[in-house]
Amino acid sequence: MAKLNEQDILERLKDARTKRRAFEDIVNCFSRQLYWQIHYLLQNHEDTDDVLQNTFIKAWKGIDGFKGDSALGTWLYRIAYNESLTFLKQRRQMVSIDDEDFTGQATFVADEDFDGDETEQVLMQAVSTLPAKQRQVFCMKYFEEKKYEEISELVGTSVGALKASYHIAVEKITNFVKAKES
Amino acid sequence: MSTKDSRILSQNGGRYPFKVSDEYFDNLTARIMEQIPEEDVSDKNTKVLDINKNRRRNLWISVVSIAASLALIVTVALNVLPTTTQNVEEMRAEYTDDDYNEDLMTYTMADNMAVYDYLSGYAE
Numbered sequence: 001m002a003k004l005n006e007q008d009i010l011e012r013l014k015d016a017r018t019k020r021r022a023f024e025d026i027v028n029c030f031s032r033q034l035y036w037q038i039h040y041l042l043q044n045h046e047d048t049d050d051v052l053q054n055t056f057i058k059a060w061k062g063i064d065g066f067k068g069d070s071a072l073g074t075w076l077y078r079i080a081y082n083e084s085l086t087f088l089k090q091r092r093q094m095v096s097i098d099d100e101d102f103t104g105q106a107t108f109v110a111d112e113d114f115d116g117d118e119t120e121q122v123l124m125q126a127v128s129t130l131p132a133k134q135r136q137v138f139c140m141k142y143f144e145e146k147k148y149e150e151i152s153e154l155v156g157t158s159v160g161a162l163k164a165s166y167h168i169a170v171e172k173i174t175n176f177v178k179a180k181e182s
Numbered sequence: 183m184s185t186k187d188s189r190i191l192s193q194n195g196g197r198y199p200f201k202v203s204d205e206y207f208d209n210l211t212a213r214i215m216e217q218i219p220e221e222d223v224s225d226k227n228t229k230v231l232d233i234n235k236n237r238r239r240n241l242w243i244s245v246v247s248i249a250a251s252l253a254l255i256v257t258v259a260l261n262v263l264p265t266t267t268q269n270v271e272e273m274r275a276e277y278t279d280d281d282y283n284e285d286l287m288t289y290t291m292a293d294n295m296a297v298y299d300y301l302s303g304y305a306e
Binding site: 024039049056170 | 191196200210214217
């Protein structure tokens, strides 16, 4: 991902002649990162693609209101997260995505974009049972190896709360796997 | 987390088991930008200029309309008024003293006898 000079982007967004080009640079810079962050929640390419496009369209509509109070990546991440939750609610794929007792799980055998073995399938099934926020935190920490400080900036949660959330997620996944094996 | 509890996580090694083609990301920016409406690109200054342009156009339409109306009124006045004046002159020429007296008698409901009495000094 190419590093973006946010100050430069903000200046270019203010000028109508450079606004569109600046936004294109934003899309170019953040699309890959946002794709996977949405995919952690939806775990499906087609749905992720839809939500990703909606995220950028929403971002374009709201770009005049972005004053740089938070990092651009944080702002985009929050739009993507909210769009993902809205999508999940609309599709009723989850009964209650923030319900701690939610036990829904996905199967990935038929998915063309799934590229894992049997163990990874069990792992992703376990991940799919986690509440949305916990799942995001787990995926960013475990799959992307992000630092808690980075995740904290993105999701707006304290490092302490993130650590707790991650450990609960690991515990749930472990219990899920144990239950599957027995 | 303990090694025992996270056996599956250790086995996996942190690999996210989904893939997406490189072509997808190659075309993604273009596909997204296609959905961004062009007209939204115009800035507020341009919109203000557009509004001013519309206002100037409306002002011109109003001025031209008023001028056209005045021209029409003047034209009608110039063409119709002389005709009217001419008609009045003609009517005056045709309106004799006898006609006047006739009308006077009609409006005052006077008959010939009353006129004769008036002229001979018998009228009260």
